[in-house]
Amino acid sequence: MDTAAQLRAERLPTTIYADSEQASVAVAQQIAALVRQRAAEGRMCVLGLATGSTPTRLYEELVRLHQQEGLSFRNVISFNLDEYYPMAPDSLQSYVRFMREYLFDHLDIQPENIHIPDGTVPQEQVAEFCRRYEEQIRAAGGIDLQVLGIGRTGHIGFNEPGSGATSRTRLITLDHITRTDAASDFYGEENVPRRAITMGVGTILEARHIVLLAWGEGKAAVVKRMVEGDPTDSVPATYLQQHPHVQVVLDEAASAELTRVKTPWLVGSALNWQDAATVRKAVTWLARTLQKPILKLTDEEYNENGLSTLLAESGLAYDINIRVFRQLQRTITGWPGGKPNADDTDRPERATPFPKRVLIFSPHPDDDVISMGGTLLRLVDQGHEVHVAYQTSGNIAVFDDEAIRFAEFVADYDEAFRLDEQPAETLYRRVADFLHQKHPGQVDSEEVQRIKGLIRRGEAKSACRYAGVPAQNAHFLDLPFYETGRVRKKPIGEEDIRLTIDLLQRLQPQQIYAAGDLSDPHGTHRVCLAAIFEAIRRLQAAETVWLSDCRVWLYRGAWQEWDIDQIEMAVPLSPQELTRKRRAIFKHQSQKDRPLFPGADQREFWQRAEERNRTTARLYDQLGLPEYEAIEAFVRWKFELVPHQEPEKGNK
Template identity: 65%
Template sequence: MTPQLIEEIERIPCRVFRQASDASRSVAEQIAAMIRGRAAEGRTCVLGLATGSTPTGVYDELIRLHREDGLSFQNVITFNLDEYYPMQPEELQSYVRFMKEHLFDHVDIKPENAHVPDGTLSEEEVADYCRRYEGKIAEAGGIDLQLLGIGRTGHIGFNEPGSGKNSRTRMITLDRVTRRDAASDFFGEDNVPRRAITMGVGTILDARQVVLMAWGEGKAPIVAEAVEGDISTIVAASFLQEHPNAQVVLDQAAAEQLTRCLEPWSVGPVNWDDAMVRKAIIWLARKLEKPLLKLTAEDYNEEGLQDLLATCGSAYDLNLRVFRSLQATITGWPGGKPERRKQPGDRTRPGDHLFPKRVLIFSPHPDDDVISMGGTLIRLVDQGHDVHVAYQTSGNIAVFDDDAQRFADFVSEFNRHFNIDVDRTAELESQIDGFLKHKQPGQVDAEAVQFIKGVIRRTEARAATRCCGVSDENLHFMDMPFYETGRVRKKPLGEEDVRITVELLRSVQPHQVYVAGDLSDPHGTHRVCLSAVLQACGEVSQDDWYADMQVWLYRGAWQEWGPEQIEMAVPISPEELLRKRVAIFKHESQKDKALFPGADPREFWQRAEDRNRATARLYDQLGLAEYEAIEGFVEWKGDTSLV
């Protein structure tokens, strides 16, 4: 690609890494070099810090550098971007607590040098406090390097749409989208504070260096708008285009809507391998709203694909090549078609010789299996395969307190009716009822309440898979330890999580594994669960049975694979789609209104059906057969850059 063309299109310099961990290490090394350089000069290093899931990898690496390489924070002064208002410093959602847990308590920074906006002030004190916060930054010599994340509205800090270029530290009312995105941290949108104290856009722009980071497909659209779009108060991050020393650091997923990734041929020469040819021609067909086989040489030339024609042959041959490759993805037999069922002209696919197969579906939460691949699950069972489903986490935090109370009442009534340990039942009933009556917003549930919520999710999963024909003995509830904190914020993936996964793989010895590749899950659970499975695959890769195993990645709860990515497209009939819906409905605690709906206000069954139907429409518009719905999958081929 031509650097000059990229610089013209990307109005903020961007660095793209294969995965977020690589990007985080690079940013941490940049910060460490600045800290050491200032220390060698006898000067302080002033950092502006951010919270949320985005910078945690940077903080983890800084802690490692402190412990293993002697990086000292004695000369560091920090100023955090923002804090919810009102907010007590010891609360779970407090950014004071966040910074202590993720950085300050693990390095040798002086407590008096770490500044986080104060969420405990009275309203009358806030304006004066904000002026003094600005004054402290000035007294420290200004911010040397400011770390930023980016919200879905394009906010940096809590500078919501409408924030001006010259805005300073102040109280702000949070946008509805921001509050919805924060709902998971507060156990429901109703508990999210409506206001916050934030550095202003002008305060951020005063920093000598600015590093904005973003990970995951969910951030891709707003990143592209901030980097390549016009400067606007609607997208506060776009003001960084005017900063002389700003950079945007991305993983591949967050960069996918940038022109360099979306249309790489438009910014310089590309290698026209099969994947790039398919990507370009599907892009062309979608842009012109034409079926693949109706694209002409003029279409290629007029839309900037002259080099593709010159390099790879005629338009018709290219059209046919991509049409056939897309057609080859479609199969009604996701587990393979036995020889006895094959018709003349049927393709032989890898693994067809193994029938029936042992199939293991990993579901990060107790409903991801039926939401994301319920139609394929049903088809695998109906076609005679030995289907197992592994629920990686309990999902116990995503249950409303009312549901827990209702189930506790049910157990009490049942036990009283049958005179089952009445005294113990009364004691537990009193504990649970007492806790829930006095529970504070965002408070971690008592152990008994967590257990009840986990049981609710587990029984719903059993009911859903019964609808699909999976026997109870083929369900595996893994309850991976990383998840069981009672909080939205989880522990890092640990050895025990991987060990549990390895043991299950060796127990089932599957021919096919399905695992969530939907990395835009706002809570990060999908990413951690995928990492556990892929690490486990590495550990069992020398086992004899592993040679016959395929790993397929599914999506659907938060996003969908594009047609240029799909390697297996499973058509879903109207009847199967209805069965899938019924299975999703069995997850009653998530029906009507999920506790953590994420950015998409639709119910999960609506999201799933809309995405499946949209994929089918795309195939139809590209000139393929018309189906009711399609579930798409991508085969994992050992690439660890996914996590």
């Protein structure tokens, strides 16, 4: 694009990669080059390091470079940004433990060169500790390269809104949004520490070079404010604009709200107006901006809103409007599995074969009905052979009290029917004793994990029965990456991919649905999708015949919806179908009333889903298309056109 035009919007140098995998590898190579350069000069390399899910893949790549390519860290001194307070170093949520597990235990860095804020310092000594931390940074010669993430409040480190550009290392109180975002790590917001020790903004700005990483749609809005907004202490990350050597590194999802990505015509980008997707994006944006139906847009409105080049290349507004209107109109279908004996030229799905063998992948045991419950019901009603594959047990999202209740039921049932000499009572006692003594954030025993998994499995079976999916068509994969008992999971492994391939080969579906929502708080959706993609790519490489007659549709869950210009299949729901969908969601009783990990949105999942579906329907209506009660939206993954990529390995 026109660099000068881009800079009119962007105030920080920003690089966008296709995905976080490529971005993390690129930054790791940059760090490795700096470490080697300093070693060649006979100098120490001082790195400022961040924690959280964002840098995990970066750290994995640094470990790989050390173990496989001989990159030494003996000349590296590290300073971490922050730590919760109070926090014991061996706690599950400790950043000391995080850094050891993801990085330090796998490198040859000298232990005395590792510096992390101490969450065990007595409160009356914290100020002195922070002063000494700053002195240690200065004694090391200052930070050569500082790695940062960004929180939804715009915080860097734990510098919450209100932190000034000159703030130093100190004890701070965490913002409510930050604590909400951390709730899944601590098994509930009530367990999240209210304070933390953090480097200050001023401390960060003294680093010679700064690299800020951001992944996912959930970061897109705050990334835009940081990159394009005015410096303000309400978004501390905007103070990075004052630094001479900053890089902002994004994946495509995190860049979605940047002007050059969302509305590139406003910054003078040279666009291909022969590309139908680009035109559709521009026209739907114009209609929504002006709050007008597409067919009522005029030549003057195109010209006055930065789209004069579109008119110049593509003709009258009238013709463009009709073309885009018809594109949107063709996405709407009441036959998600394809309509038999119909001309499918302009339909999202092909008419044959009919009925189809349909496989719906559900990352957690309720994502199927939350995200596409209306479509699932429609597929069953229309006679397709519907299978649901529950990829993980979902056991960490069950309250302890639910596990006790079910163990108590087994004991009471055993006593009522006198089945044996009270083995169930023994089970109940073990479970109850463990949970009553359990500390906040402590990993459940294997027995408790199994009970919680069975609770989720029973609810999924109940929802399937309600929807008309036969019991033998509900498949529970229990992918191993998830089974840690902790929010932080293992990297995706060969067993996860093998289980996915085995199911695909056994069923050989003609239609697949998968969760394309990458904004869920714990990243499980992202890893589950990576397992599916890698399984399909391997089957494709093996020239698997049935794949040529299969289409993959991506839905989104409780966290985000597809933009209107991205939607390729829109399934309208009647008021009655929306009620049926709600009842299917209600079968997941352990997630009802108050989910254990609600994320930033405190509403119940059925409320989020209904509002999202109604909002999509309203958008279609506002653009001049038919008015529906609700719409579920899908995007097709054209896997035959996607080059091979390694699945994302980091997860939290």
